[in-house]
Amino acid sequence: MDLILYLKQHIILSPEMEAQVQGAFRQEELPKGHPLLSPGNFSQKVFYVEKGVVRTYYIKDGKDITHSFMVEGSFFVSIESAFFNSPSPYGVEVLEQATIRTIPYPDLEKVIDGSQALQKLSRLVMINAVKTFSDKLYSIQFQSAQERYNSMLEKFPDIMLRVPLGHIASYLGITQETLSRIRAGKV
Amino acid sequence: MDLILYLKQHIILSPEMEAQVQGAFRQEELPKGHPLLSPGNFSQKVFYVEKGVVRTYYIKDGKDITHSFMVEGSFFVSIESAFFNSPSPYGVEVLEQATIRTIPYPDLEKVIDGSQALQKLSRLVMINAVKTFSDKLYSIQFQSAQERYNSMLEKFPDIMLRVPLGHIASYLGITQETLSRIRAGKV
DNA sequence: GTTACTTTTTGATTTAGATCAAAAGCATTG
DNA sequence: CAATGCTTTTGATCTAAATCAAAAAGTAAC
Secondary structure, X not given: OOHHHXXXXXXXXXXXXXXXXXXXXXXXEEOOOOEEEOOOOOOXXXXXXXXXXXXXXXXXXXXXEEEEEEOXXXXXXXXXXXXXXXXXXXXXXXXXXXXXXXXXXXXXXXXXXXOHHHHHHHHHHHHHHHHHHHHHHHHHHHOOHHHHHHHHHHHOHHHHHHOOHHHHHHHHOOOHHHHHHHHOOOO | OOHHHXXXXXXXXXXXXXXXXXXXXXXXXXXXXXXXXXXXXXXXXXXXXXXXXXXXXXXXXXXXXXXXXXXXXXXXXXXXXXXXXXXXXXXEEEEEEEEEEEEEHHHXXXXXXXXXXXXXHHHHHHHHHHHHHXXXXXXXXXXXXXXXXXHHHHHOHHHHHHOOHHHHHHHHOOOHHHHHHHHOOOO
């Protein structure tokens, strides 16, 4: 969803503010496979997905672990880089032809500071980030592989069919073999 | 740590702002065992722990699961109540004689809106909440019970000795029996 | 179609930690 | 100091999912 539209759905945006946001965010059309950020690099960019599917991941013991799938209307920023001045453990890559809007975090902070409404919205976006983590923690801690698979089917029915098995398995916190068995109903 | 001192460590606080904060937060001395919030209740209160130890928890399948230990200098708010107007799945209780400062979230929001510096700090506090969840998710997903135990020993050496085994076990995401065995070095 | 390569599935075995059950330690109260 | 309840430990068994290994299915390149 278009960034401005997204904002207008949540807050009232003055024409001046709208122009400021439009100008502050870059817009990029990116093909499948395009890396937006590689793990271990430093980037203070905030990403907004207007269209397409993007994946964030990190490398653990040489293995690629999917951390999240981002669909239209999602924000991402490396907390490590933007707030703690260190390299990002996360990488970000385009899974499906995407339209991405980006802005350096310090610039975004200035824009936000200029609007009470944006301040409130930015808090909401962060709260949602906390909630996403909280939900994922709960699912890893208390749900079985089968249950997590079912939840994901509900949440991302489309993604399940289109991305490689390995990405989904690592996202669910299970091995590819287990996911394959679950899918086949052999559990 | 005293709330005002905490704020001053992070930002510059004008005398007027300081007075406003002092007035807006209530202060309570609470004994061990005192419930600050019961699971299933609605509370928009933001808690700040000035002194003592507090625990947040929830009930899962009739079992009491410790979600976090809060020591001096920690904030807590039920996201569900404060932001989504629903009952809090979390409960909060005093583990050790504590000094707690509280403020309804809507009031806090007004205070924050009046100060650029507080806005920035509130973002940082939220970022830290995200990071805490992120770290906990990682530890549950990739670390063994033994490793989690060791990390906790480093992070909360004092708490480990003073709170009931069951609280620690559920916090670590393991059973009491397993924790007992780990402690005895029988693993 | 044949070859080569990647992705997915199937099978056998192992393992960390759970569960179930009971014993041992420790406090508190009369 | 018994008697009564907690909390913690110990022991035996079970289980979900990992690991290891190989077969099968897809995909692309020639």
